Amino acid sequence: MRNITELIEHYLKQSLENSLEGTIEIQRSDLADKFSCVPSQINYVISTRFTLEKGYFVESKRGGGGYIRIQRVDLPSLEAVQRHIRQTVGETIDQTTAEGLIYQLVEARFVTEREAYLLKAVMSRDALALKLPVRDEIRAKLLKAMLIALLTK
Known part of the structure; x- marks a missing residue:
């Protein structure tokens, strides 16, 4: 059995897939009622599973009539992905990013x-048992090299 976090994540991803615009708007309280959880659980799922690094743009408006808008940011072409990798990775990159x-x-x-x-x-701190900032520099070089090699196969 999946936990509540995974169920909420799956529901939101399915809603995004079914959306013609690739965007959904939800009300935190409605979603909390649907899954019989507290609204902070919804906040946790969105803040950990729907980040920009993971390909999502989240906009939130609090208060009466407030909403959370989640938009999938798609990587369109191989060239765009390679450009995105070069821009995202840069000279250093931490493990989370x-x-x-x-x-x-x-x-x-x-x-x-x-x-x-x-x-x-290969990106883990255990594999790259070096001190900062050298660890993040080596991680960036390894990640760029491996991704470019994988994506030009």
Whole structure:
């Protein structure tokens, strides 16, 4: 059985897939009622599972009639993805940002789950047991090299 966080995430992703515009607007309280949870659980799911690094733009308006708007940011073409990688990675990258980029590439089906698993293993602090900022510099160089190689296959 999945936990409530995964159920909410799955529901929101399905809603986004079914949306013609690639955007959904939800009310936190309505979603909390639907899943019999507190609104802060909805906030947690959105803030951890729907980040820009993972390919989502979230806009929130609080108060009466407030809403949360979630929009999927798609990576359109291989060239655009390669450009996005060069811009996102830069000279340094931390583990969380690297994993977010890998997640986004899996979601867009540019890399497989297996490739993502290997990429994440190499990006981990355990594999790169170096002091900062050298660790983030080496992580950036490795990630760029591996992604460019994977995406030009």
